[in-house]
Amino acid sequence: MLSPYGLDIIESCLTCKMRSDRIFCDLPTASLQSFEAIKYATAYPKGAVLFVEGQAPRGIFVLCKGRVKLSICATDGKTLILKIAEPGEVLGLSATVSGKPYELTAETIDPCQVNFVKREDFLRFLKDNSDACFKVAEQLSEKYNNACHEVRSLGLSHSASEKLAKLLLEWSSKNGEAAKQEPRLKLALTHEEIAQMIGTSRETVTRLFADLKKRQIVQAKGSTLIIRNKVALKAMATNN
Amino acid sequence: MLSPYGLDIIESCLTCKMRSDRIFCDLPTASLQSFEAIKYATAYPKGAVLFVEGQAPRGIFVLCKGRVKLSICATDGKTLILKIAEPGEVLGLSATVSGKPYELTAETIDPCQVNFVKREDFLRFLKDNSDACFKVAEQLSEKYNNACHEVRSLGLSHSASEKLAKLLLEWSSKNGEAAKQEPRLKLALTHEEIAQMIGTSRETVTRLFADLKKRQIVQAKGSTLIIRNKVALKAMATNN
DNA sequence: CTGATGTAGTGACGCTGGTCACAGCGGTCT
DNA sequence: AGACCGCTGTGACCAGCGTCACTACATCAG
Numbered sequence: 001m002l003s004p005y006g007l008d009i010i011e012s013c014l015t016c017k018m019r020s021d022r023i024f025c026d027l028p029t030a031s032l033q034s035f036e037a038i039k040y041a042t043a044y045p046k047g048a049v050l051f052v053e054g055q056a057p058r059g060i061f062v063l064c065k066g067r068v069k070l071s072i073c074a075t076d077g078k079t080l081i082l083k084i085a086e087p088g089e090v091l092g093l094s095a096t097v098s099g100k101p102y103e104l105t106a107e108t109i110d111p112c113q114v115n116f117v118k119r120e121d122f123l124r125f126l127k128d129n130s131d132a133c134f135k136v137a138e139q140l141s142e143k144y145n146n147a148c149h150e151v152r153s154l155g156l157s158h159s160a161s162e163k164l165a166k167l168l169l170e171w172s173s174k175n176g177e178a179a180k181q182e183p184r185l186k187l188a189l190t191h192e193e194i195a196q197m198i199g200t201s202r203e204t205v206t207r208l209f210a211d212l213k214k215r216q217i218v219q220a221k222g223s224t225l226i227i228r229n230k231v232a233l234k235a236m237a238t239n240n
Numbered sequence: 241m242l243s244p245y246g247l248d249i250i251e252s253c254l255t256c257k258m259r260s261d262r263i264f265c266d267l268p269t270a271s272l273q274s275f276e277a278i279k280y281a282t283a284y285p286k287g288a289v290l291f292v293e294g295q296a297p298r299g300i301f302v303l304c305k306g307r308v309k310l311s312i313c314a315t316d317g318k319t320l321i322l323k324i325a326e327p328g329e330v331l332g333l334s335a336t337v338s339g340k341p342y343e344l345t346a347e348t349i350d351p352c353q354v355n356f357v358k359r360e361d362f363l364r365f366l367k368d369n370s371d372a373c374f375k376v377a378e379q380l381s382e383k384y385n386n387a388c389h390e391v392r393s394l395g396l397s398h399s400a401s402e403k404l405a406k407l408l409l410e411w412s413s414k415n416g417e418a419a420k421q422e423p424r425l426k427l428a429l430t431h432e433e434i435a436q437m438i439g440t441s442r443e444t445v446t447r448l449f450a451d452l453k454k455r456q457i458v459q460a461k462g463s464t465l466i467i468r469n470k471v472a473l474k475a476m477a478t479n480n
Numbered sequence: 481c482t483g484a485t486g487t488a489g490t491g492a493c494g495c496t497g498g499t500c501a502c503a504g505c506g507g508t509c510t
Numbered sequence: 511a512g513a514c515c516g517c518t519g520t521g522a523c524c525a526g527c528g529t530c531a532c533t534a535c536a537t538c539a540g
Contacts, residue, residue, distance in 0.1 A: 072388065074396040075478060082391065098381035103388040126377070130370035133377060137366070140380035141338035147387035148312065148343040151322065154394040155439040156314040158498090159526070190487065199395040201528055206489055238315060398528095400497070430517065441498055446519055 009043065009113060010064055012036060022088030023142070024062060024135050031129040038121040042114050050091060050106040050114065057095035057102055059118040063087050066112030071196070072104050081197045082150055084109070090139050096122060097136065154199055163198035164208050165236035168218070172227060183227045187220075249283065249353055250304055252276060262328030263382070264302065264375050271369040278361040282354050290331060290346040290354065297335035297342055299358040303327050306352030311436070312344050321437045322390055324349070330379050336362060337376065394439055403438035404448050405476035408458070412467060423467045427460075 010016050013032055019025045027035065039062070044050070050061050053072055068085040082104060085091060095102040096119050117125070126133045157163045168185070169178070177183035189197070191205040198205075212218045217229045217236075227233055250256050253272050259265045267275065279302070284290070290301050293312055308325040322344060325331060335342040336359050357365070366373045397403045408425070409418070417423035429437070431445040438445075452458045457469045457476075467473055 072392050072396065074392075078396055080391070080395040094381035094384040097377050098385065100381075100385060103385055126374060127370070130367070130373055133370055133373040134366060136377050137337050137373060137380060140377060140384060141334035141340075144334040144380060144384045144387060145338065145340060145343055147384060147391060148322075151320070151387060151390050151394060152312050152314075154391060155320040156312065156318055191489095192487080202488085203490085203529080204527060206487095207527090210489075398496095431519095432517080442518090443499080443520085444497060446517095447497090450519075 009041065011041065013039070013115070016064075018064075018087065024090050024139055025088065027129075027135065028131055031132050034125060034129060035117075035132070038125060039115040039117050042116050044108045044112045044114060046108055046111055048108045048112070050108070051102045053103060053105045054101050057092060057099065057119055059116055060093050060096045060122055061091040061106065062115040062117070063089050063091060064113040064115060066108060066110035068112060069107045069109050070104050071107070079196050080199055081193060083146060090136075093136065093139055094143065097126075097140070160198060160200040160204050161208050161211075161236055162238075163200070164194070164205065164212075165233050167194070167198055168225070168227065169233060169237055181230075183230065184224050185227075187223050187225050249281065251281065253279070253355070256304075258304075258327065264330050264379055265328065267369075267375065268371055271372050274365060274369060275357075275372070278365055279355040279357050282356050284348045284352045284354060286348055286351055288348045288352070290348070291342045293343055293345045294341050297332060297339065297359055299356055300333050300336045300362055301331040301346065302355040302357070303329050303331060304353040304355060306348060306350035308352060309347045309349050309433075310344050311347070319436045320439055321433060323386060330376075333376065333379055334383065337366075337380070400438060400440040400444050401448050401451075401476055402478075403440070404434070404445065404452075405473050407434070407438055408465070408467065409473060409477055421470075423470065424464050425467075427463050427465050 010018075013019065013025060013036055014029065016025065025032075041064075044066075050068065051058065063085055065087055068089075068091060069081060070083050070085055070091070071079050071081045073079045085106070091106050092102055094100075126136060153163055153166055157166070171185050172178045172183035175183075175185060177185060191209070192202045195202045195205045209218070209220075212233075213220065215229075215232070217227070217232045219226045219228050250258075253259065253265060253276055254269065256265065265272075281304075284306075290308065291298065303325055305327055308329075308331060309321060310323050310325055310331070311319050311321045313319045325346070331346050332342055334340075366376060393403055393406055397406070411425045412418045412423035415423075415425060417425060431449070432442045435442045435445045449458070449460075452473075453460065455469075455472070457467070457472045459466045459468050
C-alpha cells in the first residue's frame with residue numbers, strides 16, 4: 001500500500017477502527033457504503049492548505065489523521081487561530097451546506113489523511129441519507145458551540161492574561177489531565193501561534209509566561225508545561 | 241381571535257404569507273403539517289426571556305414576529321450582544337440538536353410571536369422529515385457563519401472605531417440602503433446596547449459618535465442616522 | 481566553523497480605551 | 511409642579527498592551 005508522508009492510510013471507512021469514536025463517521029453501514037462511493041481518500045504533508053477563506057466551497061474534508069489549524073486572517077496579515085481540528089472533525093462543512101464561501105482557512109500542521117467529498121456529491125448524499133443529515137446537524141451544532149466559546153473568550157475577557165489562563169485550562173482539560181493535582185501539557189505551539197489564538201501579540205505572550213513562572217503558577221520542563229497552582233490559574237481565568 | 245400584546249397572531253404555518261421568504265419555514269406541505277401538530281404558537285411581551293445561557297435545552301423557538309436580542313453574559317455582568325434576530329430565524333436550534341446547554345440568552349425587544357417546539361418532539365420530527373433536517377443544517381450553517389463574522393470583528397479589529405464603522409455599514413446593508421449615496425438607518429438601540437454589540441464601553445460609543453459627527457461622516461436626524469461619507473466610513477472599517 | 485533563520489526574552493514608549501465622576505436633558509409618575 | 515429615572519455627553523486619569531528595537535539562543539545547511 002502506498003504510504004506518503006509517513007502515514008498509515010486507512011483505506012475504507014467501513015473497516016476503520018476509530019469509526020465509533022467519531023461523531024460524523026459513526027453511521028449505519030448502508031449510509032457509510034454510499035459515502036465510500038463518493039469520497040476520495042487523500043493525504044497531505046505538514047503545512048498544506050486545504051482551503052482558504054473566501055473560496056467558493058468545493059466540498060467537505062473529513063479529517064482522519066493529523067491536526068489542522070483553522071484560522072481567519074485580516075487584510076493586514078493579522079491572523080486569528082480559531083482552533084486546532086482533531087481527527088473525526090469535518091472541515092468546510094458549513095460552507096458546503098450553505099454554498100457561501102469558506103469562512104476560514106484550513107492548514108495542516110501534521111501530515112494528514114483526509115477524506116474529501118465534492119460538494120454536489122455530498123449534497124446528494126445528504127438528501128438520500130437522513131441519518132447522515134442529522135449527523136451533519138450535530139456537527140454543525142458542535143462547531144457553532146465552539147464559535148460561541150471563542151466569541152465569549154474574545155469579547156468578554158478583560159485582559160490578555162485572562163485569555164491565556166483560559167486557554168491553558170482548556171488545553172489541560174483535553175488531555176484528561178485537568179483532574180490531576182498538577183496537570184501537564186505539551187506546548188506544541190510557538191508563542192506567536194498562542195498569541196494568534198488569544199488575539200494578542202507575541203511579546204505579550206512571552207511576558208505573560210514569564211510572569212506566570214515568576215509567580216510559581218506554572219513551570220516549564222522542556223516543551224511540557226506543568227500547572228503548579230491550578231487555583232490561581234482558575235482565578236486568573238474568571239477574574240480580570 | 242385572541243390578540244395579546246397588540247399582535248396579529250398567525251395561526252397556522254400552512255397559510256402564513258411569509259412562509260416562502262423564510263429559510264426554515266419554506267417546507268413541503270407534508271412536513272409542515274407534521275410541524276403544525278407539534279408546535280405551540282405563543283406570544284411574548286417586550287422584554288421577555290425565551291431562554292438563558294446555561295439552561296438545558298427545552299426546545300426550539302421559531303420567531304414569527306418581532307425581534308429578539310441574543311447575548312452572552314460574563315460572571316461580572318458584562319454583556320455582549322451577538323445579534324438581533326429577525327422573524328424567520330430559529331432560536332435555540334443548536335442546543336436543541338446537540339443537547340448541550342443553550343449557549344446564549346434570548347430576550348424579546350418587541351412584542352413577539354413565537355412557535356415553540358419541545359425538544360423530543362422536534363428531534364422525532366427531524367428523524368422523520370429529511371427536508372426539515374436539511375433546512376436545519378442550512379440554518380445552523382447560517383448561524384455558524386454569523387458567529388465567524390462576530391469572531392472576525394472582535395478578534396481582528398484594532399480599535400473600537402473600526403468595529404463601530406463595521407456595525408454601521410452592516411446595518412445600512414440590511415435595509416437595502418447601502419447602495420444609496422447617503423444611506424439612512426434607524427438607531428433602534430441605545431449607546432449602551434451598541435457598546436455591548438461591539439464589546440466596548442458606553443462612553444466610548446458616545447465619544448465615537450461625537451467624533452463621526454464632527455468629521456461630517458455621519459449626521460443625526462432624530463433617531464435616524466444619515467451616512468454622509470460612505471467612503472470614509474469604509475476606510476475606518478478596514479484600516480485601523 | 482560560520483552564517484542564516486526562527487524562536488524567545490526584555491526594555492522603552494505612547495496610544496487606546498476603560499473607569500469614575502458629574503452635568504445636562506428629555507420623559508413619566510404622583 | 512417637583513421628583514425621579516434612563517439616556518447622553520464630557521473631562522480627567524491611568525493601566526494594559528501593541529509596537530519597535532535589540533539581544534540571546536538554538537537549529538540547520540553548506
